[in-house]
Amino acid sequence: MNRLGTTGRWVFALGIAAIGAVSLLFGQYVSALQPLPEDLPGRAAIAFAGGASLLLCGAGLAFAKTARAAALALAFLLLGACLAIHLPILLAGVRNGTSWVRLFEPLALAGAALIVAASLRATAVSARTIAIGRWLFAxxxxxxxxxxxxYAEFVASLIPAWIPARLFWAYFTGAAHLFAGLAIMSNVLARLAATLAGAMYGSWAVILHLPRVMADTGNQGEITSLFMAVALCGAAWVIAGSAGEREAAWPARSNA
Structure with a gap:
């Protein structure tokens, strides 16, 4: 993994570990990643296990010797949550925008985790895994x-009042998501698109989410949203960093 990908892995690790730490600190399930029913037996234990798992995976991602195992564990955890929790909720209410976001945020993070794991082992299987990870993110x-x-009006309401033309920025960031996804899927300017997407998420963490957290330091949802933006920033840079991996790994697949 090149320098951009390594930096992305560290930022990704920070975001994931922080989300887990916030869950443990508040003694609640991972907001937006684990919407468990209030009456679920063992809910508190599951919430603790989820937070602890994310904290450990995030910490493991930060170190080269443990990054691959941590990335595989994280991908398994996130994909499991997508299939067992988020997909059934989405199918029960496809018109709920929150359900779509709650499914595809961990899916995007799982894609980055797969790329981290695959990038640390150059094999034919790794090349295919990198392609799958990019697709999940894209x-x-x-x-x-x-x-x-x-939900442009709602998105605009989240933008600080000192930023002019807030509705324009809501639509602009929507278009940025669309074009970045298409670029990564088509592998046309994929590295540039992923790099800029990461910069966008990073700017949101600083400009949008950090002030909201500072204004309400006891709000778990706001704090989780801050570190979700950090995790997505790192994930996007992991995607960008993997742009150089395909050319090195795909030939190995063709010779297998």
Whole structure:
């Protein structure tokens, strides 16, 4: 993995670990990643296990010796949550925009986790895994774009009042998601698109989410949203960093 991908892995690790730490700190399930029913037996234990798992995976991602195992565990955890929790909720209410975001955010993060794992082992299987990881991340971006278009007024309301033309920026970021997703899926300017997407998420963490957290430091949802933006920033840079991996790994597949 090149320098951009390595930087992305560290930022990704920070975001994932922080989301888990916030869950443990508040003693609640991982907001937006684990919407467990209030009456679910063992809910508190599951919530603790989820937070602890994310914290450990995030910490593991930060170190080269443990990054691959941590990335595989994280991908398994996130994909499991998508299939067992988020997909059934989405199918029960496909018109709920929140359900779409809650499914595709962990799906995008799972894609980045697969790339981290695969990039640390150059084999034919790794090359295919990198392609799958990119696709999981890229296919999530048009979904985020759609929610920005459909709920533009709400998205605009989240933008600080000192930023002019807030509705324009709601639509603009929706279009940015759409074009970034298409670029990564088609592998046309994929590295540039993923790099810029990461910069966009990073700017959101600083400009949008951090002030909201500072204004309400006891709000778990706001804090989780901050570190979700950080995790997505790192994930996008992991995608961008993997742009150089395909040329090195795909020939190995053809010779297998």
């Amino acid at each position: 296919v999530s971006l048009p979904v985020f774009a759609a929610t920005h278009f459909i």
